[in-house]
Amino acid sequence: MRAFIFPGQGSQAVGMGAALAEASPVALETFQEVDEALGQHLFRLMREGPADELTLTENAQPAIMANAVAMLRVLEKEGGVSLADKADFVAGHSLGEYSALCAAGAIDLATTAKLLKLRGQAMQAAVPVGEGAMAALLGADGDKAQAIADEAAEGQVCTVANDNDPNQVVISGHREAVERAAALAKDKGVKRAVMLPVSAPFHCPLMQPAAQAMEKALADARIAPPLVPVYANVTAAPVSDPDTIKALLVEQVTGRVRWRESVLAMHAAGVGQFVEFGGKVLGPMVKRTAPDAETISVISMDDIEALLKII
Template sequence: MRAFVFPGQGSQAVGMGAALAEASSHARAVFQEVDEALGQNLFRLMTDGPADDLTLTENAQPAIMANAIATLRVLEQEGGVRLSEKADFVAGHSLGEYTALCAAGAIDLATTARLLKLRGRAMQAAVPVGTGGMAALLGATIEQAEAIAAAAAEGEICTVANDNAPGQVVISGNAGAIERAAGLVKEHGVKRAMPLPVSAPFHCPLMQPAADAMEAALAEARIDAPFVPVFANVTAAPVTASDTIRRLLVEQVTGIVRWRESVLAMHAAGVTRFVELGGKVLVPMIKRITPDVDSISVVSMDEIEALLQKI
């Protein structure tokens, strides 16, 4: 069995998509459709920068999605690969869940782009800059991270945001609580806390204003049943019902990204090969979670051609 997975924020880089667009009209069509849906030249920002503007959450989220869907379109249109025939499951990390839903036919490309633009703006606006923070707890188990977050909270918000892989758990919350958590790692047997260069404390209760904005937007968006089950971040379980997808996307804004559990659940369901489209951030995590499975990242035309030989 095979799962196609899609990266989250942090996988953006100036130059992304340029070679793919030069090589394929199908990739160019994806970038053009996203530009038209957003009313901005996002593709030019992706290819030429500046990096600071591309890193803005409202730009990075639709850009990462567009790059992944362009990669998929090349596979489908030029390689003859049909996701409905080749994938048993799809999943994505945080914003990548929207990409997975788009790939599986639940949300059309233009709607996905607009939802992610709004999601990025709403997440950035939810908390004043400097109020919140995030940190990766290196060498921590999920249980250790939860204990550190609980001890550091002291009446503020401090929760686990991302359970990425063994030894890589991210916490999120008020800046003071994150700083206190960093001072507690040694006594909890954790190697160290690494502050993350993020503009807001994602995936924690401080994001509730963004969750409210997404609830309103998703209520108006057309969401169909995906033709491949999508593993949801907040449940680490497959979902196919449209109303459930809507609800879980809202919960995802403030909830934990249960990536480690999602990969383990897909593996337990029989997945023996993971294919990451549009990035190279998930495969290293997958190799740490399930070292016995085959996993491959696909970004360039050469990598697409290599995948076509194996799929």
């Protein structure tokens, strides 16, 4: 069995999509469709930068999605294959869950781009710059990370945001609390604590204003049953019902990204091959979680052609 997976924030880079668009009219059409939906020259920003503007949450989120979906569309339209025939499940990390839903036909491309633009703006606006922070704890599992976060909170918000793999957990919350947790981690046997260069504390209760904004936006969005089940971040379980998908996307803004558990659940369901579209971040996490699984990263036209030979 096979899962198609989609990366989250941090996978953006100046130049993304440029070579693919030159090689494929399908990819270029995808980027143009996103530009039209958003009313901005996002693809030009993806191609040319500047990097600091591309890294802004409201730009990075739709850009990463557009790049991943373009890769998949080239595979499908030029390779003559369909996701429904080649994938048993889809999943994505944080914003990647929207890419997965778009890929599986649950949300159309224009709506996905608009939702992610809004999501990025709402997440950025939820907490004043400088008040929140995130840190990666390397060499810690979820339980240890949460215990450290609880001890460091001291009345502030500090909690596990991303359970990525058995050795990498990200915490999020008020800056002072996250900094206390990072300092405390060294005394608790954590290999390393790294403050992350993010503009807001994602996936924690401080994001509640953004969750409310997304609840309103998703209420008006048309979501269809996906072609294959989507493993939801907050439950690490497959979902196909549109109303449930909407509710889980709202919960995801403040909730934990249970990526490690999602990989384990897909693996237990029989998935032996994970294909990552538009990034090479999730593959290593999958390998650390399910060492006997095969991982494939699709980030170029060559990768698409290589994939076509084996699926």
